[in-house]
Amino acid sequence: MPSVPLKADHLVAEAPLVSVANVQKTYFTRQSPIHAVASASVDVARGEFVSLLGPSGCGKSTLLMMIAGLEKPTAGVITLAGAAVAAPRRDIGVIFQDATLLPWKSTLENVLFPIRILKLPLDKYRDRAHELLKMVGLAGFENKKPGELSGGMRQRVAICRALIHDPEILLMDEPFSALDAITRDQMNVALSEILEAYRKTVIFVTHSIREAAFLSDRVVVMGGRPSTIILDKKMPFARPRRFEIEETQEFAQVCRELRLTIEAAHGQRQGHGQGHGQGHGLGGARADGRQQPVKASAAGASIIE
Amino acid sequence: MAKATISTETGVALPASGAGRFQGAVGPSSIVLPLGLAFLVLAVWQLYVVIWRVPAVILPSPISITEYIVAHYDILLMHAVPTTVESAAGFLLAVVLGIAIAIVITYSDMAREALYPNLVFFQLIPKIALAPLFIIWLGVGSQSRVAFSVFIAFFPVVIATTAGFLSVDRGILRLCRALTATEWQIFTSVRFPMALPHIFSGMKIAITLAIIGVIIGEFITAQAGLGYLIIFATARADTEVSMAAIVVLCICGLLLYGLVALAEAVANKFYSADSR
Ligand SMILES: Nc1ncnc2c1ncn2[C@@H]1O[C@H](COP(=O)(O)OP(=O)(O)O)[C@@H](O)[C@H]1O
Ligand SMILES: [Mg+2]
Numbered sequence: 001m002p003s004v005p006l007k008a009d010h011l012v013a014e015a016p017l018v019s020v021a022n023v024q025k026t027y028f029t030r031q032s033p034i035h036a037v038a039s040a041s042v043d044v045a046r047g048e049f050v051s052l053l054g055p056s057g058c059g060k061s062t063l064l065m066m067i068a069g070l071e072k073p074t075a076g077v078i079t080l081a082g083a084a085v086a087a088p089r090r091d092i093g094v095i096f097q098d099a100t101l102l103p104w105k106s107t108l109e110n111v112l113f114p115i116r117i118l119k120l121p122l123d124k125y126r127d128r129a130h131e132l133l134k135m136v137g138l139a140g141f142e143n144k145k146p147g148e149l150s151g152g153m154r155q156r157v158a159i160c161r162a163l164i165h166d167p168e169i170l171l172m173d174e175p176f177s178a179l180d181a182i183t184r185d186q187m188n189v190a191l192s193e194i195l196e197a198y199r200k201t202v203i204f205v206t207h208s209i210r211e212a213a214f215l216s217d218r219v220v221v222m223g224g225r226p227s228t229i230i231l232d233k234k235m236p237f238a239r240p241r242r243f244e245i246e247e248t249q250e251f252a253q254v255c256r257e258l259r260l261t262i263e264a265a266h267g268q269r270q271g272h273g274q275g276h277g278q279g280h281g282l283g284g285a286r287a288d289g290r291q292q293p294v295k296a297s298a299a300g301a302s303i304i305e
Numbered sequence: 306m307a308k309a310t311i312s313t314e315t316g317v318a319l320p321a322s323g324a325g326r327f328q329g330a331v332g333p334s335s336i337v338l339p340l341g342l343a344f345l346v347l348a349v350w351q352l353y354v355v356i357w358r359v360p361a362v363i364l365p366s367p368i369s370i371t372e373y374i375v376a377h378y379d380i381l382l383m384h385a386v387p388t389t390v391e392s393a394a395g396f397l398l399a400v401v402l403g404i405a406i407a408i409v410i411t412y413s414d415m416a417r418e419a420l421y422p423n424l425v426f427f428q429l430i431p432k433i434a435l436a437p438l439f440i441i442w443l444g445v446g447s448q449s450r451v452a453f454s455v456f457i458a459f460f461p462v463v464i465a466t467t468a469g470f471l472s473v474d475r476g477i478l479r480l481c482r483a484l485t486a487t488e489w490q491i492f493t494s495v496r497f498p499m500a501l502p503h504i505f506s507g508m509k510i511a512i513t514l515a516i517i518g519v520i521i522g523e524f525i526t527a528q529a530g531l532g533y534l535i536i537f538a539t540a541r542a543d544t545e546v547s548m549a550a551i552v553v554l555c556i557c558g559l560l561l562y563g564l565v566a567l568a569e570a571v572a573n574k575f576y577s578a579d580s581r
Contacts, residue, residue, distance in 0.1 A: 068483050087485070094483040100476035104498060104576040116494065117486045147578045171483075 015082065016043035017201050018067060018169065023076030025062050036062040038226035040076075046168075049195065049202040051212035053258065054222035055266065060205040061173050063222070067203060068094055068171050080169070090118055093162030093200075095172040099154035101146040101161075107133065108142040111160045118165055125164060132160040135194060152183040156190065163198055170202045176211065185243065188214055192241050209258045213237075214246060219258060223265035231261045365545040373549045381534075381553045388519055388531040389557045391447055395454025396515035396561065400508055402455060403462025410463070411470040411496075412488075424463065432457050436521050445526045454518030458511040465507025469500025498576050505569040512561050520554070531557070 020042045027034040037059040044050045052060045065071040067078055069088040078085045080092075093114075101110045111129040115122055133139055136156040146154055155175055162170055176184045188211055195202065206212050212219045213235055221231035235254065237245050245251050347367045353359065354366040361369065374381060406424075410417045436453055443449035473496050481491045523532025531554045538546035 070479060070482055088483050090485055092483065094480060096476050096480070098474075098476050100474060100480050102477065102495065102498075103578040113494075114484050117481065117484045117490055145578055 017046040017048075017081055018042075018044040018203065019077075019079045020063070020067065021077050021079075023063070023066060023073045023078060025059065025066060025071065026074045035226035037066075037222075038224075038228050040222070040229050042220055042229065042232070044201060044203060046201055047199055049204065049215060049217045051204045051206055051216040051219045052222055053206055053209065053212040053219050054227070054262065056207060058222045058224075058227040060207075060222055064171050064173050064203060064205050068092055090165070091168040093165070093167040093170045095155075095158050095162045095170070095175045097174045097177050099146065099151075099158040101154055101157055103146050106143045106145060107138060107149070107157050110146065110157055111164050113161060114165045120165060128166075129160065129164055132163055133157075135197060136160060136190060150183075151179050152187060155179065155187060159191070159194065163194070163200075166198075168201060170200045172202065172204045174205050174207065177207070184208075184211070189243055191215065192239075196240055209255050209262075210246065213251060213254050213258065214241060221258060221261050221265075223262055230265050231258070233258070362542050362544050365548055369545060370548045370552060373545050374552060377549070381531075381549060384529055384531050384534045384550065385553050385557050387447070387527075387529050388516075388523065388554065389561065391450050391519045391522075391530070392454060392512075392516045392557070392561060394447075395451045395458060395518055396508075396512050398451065399455045399458035399511050399515055400462050403459040403507065403511070404466050404504065406459070406463045407466035407470060408492075410467050424460065428460055433521060436525055439522070440526055450519050450522030450527070450530075453522050454515045457518035457521075458514040461510040461514065462504070462507040465503045465510075466500055469503030470496050472503065473499045501572050501576050505565070505572065508565050508568075509562065512565050513558065516554075516558050516561065 020040055023037060023040045025035075025037040027036055040059075040063055042050065052063060054060055062071060066073050067080075067085065069085045069092075080089065102113065105113070108126075108129055111133065112122060112125060115125045130139070130142070133142060136159060138153060138156055138160070141149065141153065146157070149157065155178075158175070162172075176187045179187060192215060204212070204215060216235050219231070219233050219235060220229055221233075222228070223230050233254075236250065350364075351367050354364055359366075365373075406420070410420060435456070439449045439453040439456070443452055477495055478491065481495060486494075519530070520532035520535075523530040524536050527533040531550045534550040535547050535554075538544070538550065
């Protein structure tokens, strides 16, 4: 069974594991080109948990897909451990908003799916799969099919599947957005526990300020049109983190700063940043009808949903 | 429960659609009701023939047809074998051809754009009208009937299989790509199993069409086969023989359809979304 490498100690001053340098992405569609990411530079150290935070449509997924090697940057360079990313790599685990499990495979078989694809010896990984499932509280569900699991359980299976081949890097694209608020809070705690046991470098996309603040070592805020990185902030909370930290003054302060940053970028663009509903999420930005007039005016062709 | 209700309401097993993978369990009323109705129709038929003394040339009674089948099962069997074998051959080739075309359509945009409109246009031709041409091209042997059977039966397989291949969730495809899966791995471990319910619904249509193809071929030219027997007996006003041949044809059709359904049930064991 693959052990968890503890490289962090002797590689403290090492070069970043993930390096995104001046990356730009334009989608050339049949209509006008879509400038998804205008310019982004982020470094992620080994073992670090970095969130990409921003309203829907600001290019978070695009940036993550480029890091995963699923999309090519229009300009700029992304390197993983010093090597430029040209295609998907085996040492990355991905988790999407939908669990994307194979409906006819059992929980255990779904977790072992990457092992099959990567042609690794199945027998060696079976114990690890059981161990991971136990870790996320799914012991006893090994033979259930995805249709028999709740949304939160399915997403836990997806997390196990992403960890099964012991990848160095975990890329998560709004993994808990489709879950209800209570389940989502539970998943946040579960994820931080998992990462205490299996230390990984994580890049986590979310549009929830609280979620980003709770989970991350650093929060990188994306925003503006066309979108850039507007804030890169360290989270000052100690680990291990438990849910109680969300009730502290310090946590509220951090969330407030993140929210104001986003609002500032948002407000500039909209001309009236004040007074619209502030949940802890920013999901309404795309659906917000008030964006419409902007298309015709200042921002012109760069605003495309 | 829900599945059983649906199959009772519709009465027939409809081709699997996007909702629900494979047909579920069959409730008791879905067996009793259709059988009861069938017996009722046969009873009315028998009574009608007996009471009104309908001549056997016009309409033989169910009992006399049954008696004929029992008495002459060897002759009927002799004719049933080539029909069944040719239908099975036509069906299998249609499935292979249909899936192959579906793969090409799925993986090549150019092929899809070139092929698809033509295939649809082809379907607008009443294909039965082309049957005599197959005999000109391929002669009077089995090959012309099998070829015509393939020609009639492959299209539903193409349509259903293509729909199945393209129904694969984009998220799962992205996951596979992120895992550095090859196209072949994606095909065998995701696309094909995902398309199986669609493929089977196409196959169920194809098997009935394959039999029609062979029978039409036998109508036109054959020295054996149930289609030949039907034409031959009808020409001699031997309605009883003709009807007996039709009954045997139904049995052969049921047998072939049953084999497809059995294959589906086996696939269901491995690829069903419920754990049972
Ligand atoms: N494959 C694509 N083709 C064209 N446009 C795309 C594609 N993917 C994303 N976009 C566009 O790029 C912008 C950023 O999208 P995305 O990265 O999904 O944002 P986010 O994840 O922050 O919501 C959006 O305007 C979106 O419509
Ligand atoms: Mg996104």
